[in-house]
Amino acid sequence: MEVLKRLFEQHFHFPPGHIRPLQGQLGGSGRVILRLAAGETSAIGVLGPVREENQAFLEFSKHFYRRGLPVPEIYAEDLAHGAYIEEDLGDVTLFDFLNAHRNGDVLAPEAMEAYRKAVAELPRFQVEAGRDLNYKVCYPRASFDRLSINWDLNYFKYYFLRLAGIPFNEQALEDDFGRLTRFLLTAPHDYFLYRDFQSRNIMLSEGKPYFLDYQGGRKGALQYDIASLLFDGKADLPPAAREQLLNDYLDALANYIPVDRAAFLHHYYAYVYVRILQALGAYGFRGFYERKPHFLQSVPYALKNLQWLAANVKLPIALPALLDALGGMAKSEKLKGLGETAQGLTVRVFSFSFHREAPKDESGNGGGFIFDARSLPNPGREERFKRLTGKDEPVMEYLNAQEPVHKFFENAAALVDSAVTNYRERDFSNLMVSFGCTGGQHRSVFLAEELAKHLRTQAGLQVAVKHVELEKMGR
Numbered sequence: 001m002e003v004l005k006r007l008f009e010q011h012f013h014f015p016p017g018h019i020r021p022l023q024g025q026l027g028g029s030g031r032v033i034l035r036l037a038a039g040e041t042s043a044i045g046v047l048g049p050v051r052e053e054n055q056a057f058l059e060f061s062k063h064f065y066r067r068g069l070p071v072p073e074i075y076a077e078d079l080a081h082g083a084y085i086e087e088d089l090g091d092v093t094l095f096d097f098l099n100a101h102r103n104g105d106v107l108a109p110e111a112m113e114a115y116r117k118a119v120a121e122l123p124r125f126q127v128e129a130g131r132d133l134n135y136k137v138c139y140p141r142a143s144f145d146r147l148s149i150n151w152d153l154n155y156f157k158y159y160f161l162r163l164a165g166i167p168f169n170e171q172a173l174e175d176d177f178g179r180l181t182r183f184l185l186t187a188p189h190d191y192f193l194y195r196d197f198q199s200r201n202i203m204l205s206e207g208k209p210y211f212l213d214y215q216g217g218r219k220g221a222l223q224y225d226i227a228s229l230l231f232d233g234k235a236d237l238p239p240a241a242r243e244q245l246l247n248d249y250l251d252a253l254a255n256y257i258p259v260d261r262a263a264f265l266h267h268y269y270a271y272v273y274v275r276i277l278q279a280l281g282a283y284g285f286r287g288f289y290e291r292k293p294h295f296l297q298s299v300p301y302a303l304k305n306l307q308w309l310a311a312n313v314k315l316p317i318a319l320p321a322l323l324d325a326l327g328g329m330a331k332s333e334k335l336k337g338l339g340e341t342a343q344g345l346t347v348r349v350f351s352f353s354f355h356r357e358a359p360k361d362e363s364g365n366g367g368g369f370i371f372d373a374r375s376l377p378n379p380g381r382e383e384r385f386k387r388l389t390g391k392d393e394p395v396m397e398y399l400n401a402q403e404p405v406h407k408f409f410e411n412a413a414a415l416v417d418s419a420v421t422n423y424r425e426r427d428f429s430n431l432m433v434s435f436g437c438t439g440g441q442h443r444s445v446f447l448a449e450e451l452a453k454h455l456r457t458q459a460g461l462q463v464a465v466k467h468v469e470l471e472k473m474g475r
Contacts, residue, residue: 001034001401003083004045007076008036011043011085019045019397034400035088042088043075052139054082057215059137061086067129070121070210089210094118095199098235105238112241118202118209119226119249122194125211126222127256130192135219144193144220146181152274153177155281163288164335166328172321183317184221184274187267193220198232222253223264223271231272233279233301239308269313276302276309291414293421294458299338303329337425345424346462347416347431347455351390351448353440353469361432368432369419371412373443377402380442389470390445399446409447413454420461440469 001019009015016036022044032047048054058079064071077084094114101108135142154177161168195216203210226249230242237245246268253259280302287296306326329335350359358370379385379395388395399405416433423431433451435444445467452465 001047003078003081004034004036004047004085007078007083007085008038008043008045011075012038012041014038018393019400020393021400036085043085044072044088045085046083048082050139051079051082052137053215054079054084056137056139056217058084059134060214060217063133064125064129064211064214067124069124069129070208071214072210072212089203089212090205092204093200094202094204094209095232095235097204098199107238107241112244114204114207114209115229115237115241115245116248119229119245120252121209121211122197122225122229122249123253123256125194125214126191126225127253130219133192138218139215141218143218144189144195144224146185148218149181149184149274150177152278152281153180155285156277157281159282159289160277160280160284161325161329163284164329164332166325166332168325168328169321173325176319176322179317180270180274180319180322184267184270187221187223187271189221190219191222193218194225194228195220197225197228199229199235221267221271223268224275227268227272227275231276231305233276233298233305236301236304239312266316269309270315270317272305272309272313273315276305291418293417296338296421297458299335303335306330345420345429345431345460346464347420347433348464348466349448349452349455350432350434350465351440351444351467351469352434352436353444354436354438356440356468358436359432359434359466359468361430363430363432365428365430365432368434369412369416370434370436371408371447373408373435373437373447376405376408376437376443378438378443380439385442388442389467390442390447391449391470395442396446399443405443405446409450412447413451416451416455420455420458424461440467441473445470 005016005019015038017038018036020035020037022033022035030049034045034047036043036045046054048057058074058077061071061074065073072087072089075085075087097114098107098111101111101114141148157168157173157177160166194211194214195218196213201211201213203212226246230237230245250259250261250264280299283295283298283302286292287294287299307330310323310326348363352359354372354374361368377399379388379398385395385398390396390399412435416431419431433448435447435451437443448465448467452463455461455463
């Protein structure tokens with residue numbers, strides 16, 4: 001935290017007045033992402049634990065920025081401490097914009113236009129900026145080569161198929177993986193592969209797309225990135241929109257290199273498959289293995305895309321064992337259950353003081369959680385915080401700077417996420433979660449607000465917050 005404050009002051013010549021975590025930074029991603037602000041001036045601060053990944057992002061960003069590509073400007077950095085600050089591009093992602101401009105499978109013209117702008121920029125990264133990029137800083141590999149593909153396919157096999165209980169013939173599946181890998185590598189692959197080109201990594205500012213999270217970039221085939229965007233699970237783009245946007249992308253690509261559309265499409269859907277399998281591996285690792293159930297909410301969307309592929313696409317190579325395993329996924333009751341959760345679960349989150357009784361469950365459901373935050377650093381002991389609450393910026397900044405608070409929240413949120421998944425599967429309508437501290441004013445309030453923010457990212461979940469002591473204080 002202190003290093004980000006120092007970098008902010010170094011660049012702007014005055015200190016930040018407010019520091020606020022961005023959504024999700026208390027989760028398990030490894031990176032801490034904060035917004036630092038003073039008046040009308042703001043920047044995004046990042047603390048990343050992997051030096052090589054930070055170095056790749058910083059060098060790529062500077063290269064793209066010099067080329068005039070729409071990426072954040074890097075203001076200051078301290079690689080020794082895994083820290084940098086960059087331009088603040090706001091809070092609206094392409095994913096957010098899409099969801100605000102759609103009605104089921106019907107996308108508003110504004111949503112399609114935003115996607116068209118995004119796909120028009122992609123060839124500039126892949127071809128134009130990729131020509132003289134320093135691929136020596138790529139992490140963890142300099143190209144999407146045989147080993148990279150093997151990592152992704154085995155990620156899917158061991159963290160999704162195995163943990164989901166889907167039967168498969170190991171040797172036959174490995175044979176298919178070998179055929180698929182050899183086929184993928186017959187596509188031209190001397191371009192920049194963004195690697196995570198999806199709607200949550202594209203910001204919209206004043207109607208223009210800006211791009212983030214390309215630190216995993218490397219050399220690879222053109223097909224991978226457009227497949228990542230158009231088959232982005234939760235974005236759930238209608239097939240007609242995907243087809244139109246693919247044509248728009250190929251039109252844009254033709255401004256930079258000659259395009260043989262038939263040759264491009266010959267490999268395209270194999271890259272769609274490998275991207276979906278990689279995503280499923282990630283969902284399985286985070287959801288089944290690390291027991292973070294909200295990652296599993298994306299699985300039904302990936303299965304929907306795989307079912308569409310099975311019905312509409314014939315690959316140029318035979319992959320019988322893989323397609324059998326994917327068919328087994330479609331029949332799996334365990335996986336079907338991930339998409340059949342009940343609607344209308346309400347999670348009621350309370351803060352309270354242990355000087356009084358804990359809040360009582362009035363829903364009739366009983367149970368739930370009571371978390372004791374009295375072991376955490378207490379802002380109430382400092383004079384400057386006595387009249388403030390856990391919803392005030394100085395208190396939030398103080399608590400966000402405490403590592404024990406992060407650990408406490410991460411563990412509490414994991415327990416609540418697991419209960420939410422189970423309750424929704426069993427059609428329960430209420431879950432109660434309470435955070436208590438000494439006075440019910442600082443730590444418990446902060447944690448209740450953070451949990452509510454975290455839960456509100458889950459579709460179909462109702463969240464209500466009540467601060468018992470603050471209400472008594474009239475606040």
